Amino acid sequence: MIDLANPTRFLSIVNRVLPWLVAATVLLFAFGLARAMNAPDDYQQGATVKIMFLHVPSAWLGMMGWGLMSVAALGTLVWRHPLADVAGKAAAPIGAAFTFVCLITGSLWGRPTWGTYWVWDARLTSVLVLFLLYLGVLALYWTAEDPGRGSRAAAILTLVGAVNLPIIKFSVDWWNTLHQPASILRMGGSTIDPSILWPLLIMAAAFTALFATLFLATMRNEILRRRVRAMRLIQAQEVRA
Amino acid sequence: MNLGPHADFIVAAYAVTVFVVAGLVAWVVLDYSAQRRILGDLEQSGVTRRSQRKADQ
Numbered sequence: 001m002i003d004l005a006n007p008t009r010f011l012s013i014v015n016r017v018l019p020w021l022v023a024a025t026v027l028l029f030a031f032g033l034a035r036a037m038n039a040p041d042d043y044q045q046g047a048t049v050k051i052m053f054l055h056v057p058s059a060w061l062g063m064m065g066w067g068l069m070s071v072a073a074l075g076t077l078v079w080r081h082p083l084a085d086v087a088g089k090a091a092a093p094i095g096a097a098f099t100f101v102c103l104i105t106g107s108l109w110g111r112p113t114w115g116t117y118w119v120w121d122a123r124l125t126s127v128l129v130l131f132l133l134y135l136g137v138l139a140l141y142w143t144a145e146d147p148g149r150g151s152r153a154a155a156i157l158t159l160v161g162a163v164n165l166p167i168i169k170f171s172v173d174w175w176n177t178l179h180q181p182a183s184i185l186r187m188g189g190s191t192i193d194p195s196i197l198w199p200l201l202i203m204a205a206a207f208t209a210l211f212a213t214l215f216l217a218t219m220r221n222e223i224l225r226r227r228v229r230a231m232r233l234i235q236a237q238e239v240r241a
Numbered sequence: 242m243n244l245g246p247h248a249d250f251i252v253a254a255y256a257v258t259v260f261v262v263a264g265l266v267a268w269v270v271l272d273y274s275a276q277r278r279i280l281g282d283l284e285q286s287g288v289t290r291r292s293q294r295k296a297d298q
Contacts, residue, residue: 041245046245046246047251048245048250051250051251058258093265093268097264101258101261101262104254105254108253108254210262214265220273221273221276225272228279228280231280231289234290235283235286
């Protein structure tokens with residue numbers, strides 16, 4: 001961990017790991033999509049169950065992204081780890097994108113299944129709140145004049161927003177929702193048939209590999225951006241002197 | 242592969258996902274090359290980071 005705290009050391013590790021992660025992502029998607037396209041139709045939902053292979057992984061990663069940002073926020077505010085703020089800022093746009101995909105694919109799945117694109121039930125609303133929180137954090141990161149203050153404000157909002165994660169997870173148990181209760185991560189095991197569950201798990205692994213790839217690449221970009229900023233400040237000081 | 246009567250919804254879901262993921266990948270790749278180019282320009286103009294100066298000494 002001490003080695004990783006050094007951005008130069010971290011960059012060299014990322015440069016070595018990224019090509020392998022890209023290859024793993026491509027292979028997992030090729031395998032996952034082949035299994036997903038050949039999965040049998042659901043006896044009630046028909047072929048629309050294929051939307052699940054996108055919707056469920058993106059929902060998991062939307063929440064995982066915020067969980068990751070919450071750990072990074074603690075690192076920023078409590079331990080002042082040099083890469084914590086970089087990690088938080090890098091995870092935000094990726095988590096927001098996956099949450100957006102979750103909302104859109106859920107809506108497109110809901111219309112043929114429930115008869116409506118949207119309903120203000122607890123699960124859908126709490127995921128929409130998560131997406132709005134992502135936009136709020138991105139606004140703080142991208143518009144703050146002083147990057148340090150923007151990062152601290154984003155970290156505080158991230159920790160406050162973490163309260164929403166258990167609400168999303170348990171909303172289907174605590175309230176009467178149109179959204180179905182948990183059918184994979186639940187006590188007593190999954191209720192999904194293995195012929196559909198396995199493609200879903202492979203697609204979830206593929207999306208997770210994609211998230212990891214984009215996350216590391218975005219962290220690398222952010223470290224380079226901070227170097228550019230530092231060098232421009234030095235350049236400005238030299239011109240003034 | 243028969244997608245049934247709701248094929249439009251399935252195709253739209255996959256299309257939106259591909260569009261968003263492709264956008265993310267393009268943003269990351271273009272941002273990386275932009276930062277590398279700016280860093281290269283700054284180094285060529287003689288600007289060095291303080292940590293780089295220490296490493297060189």
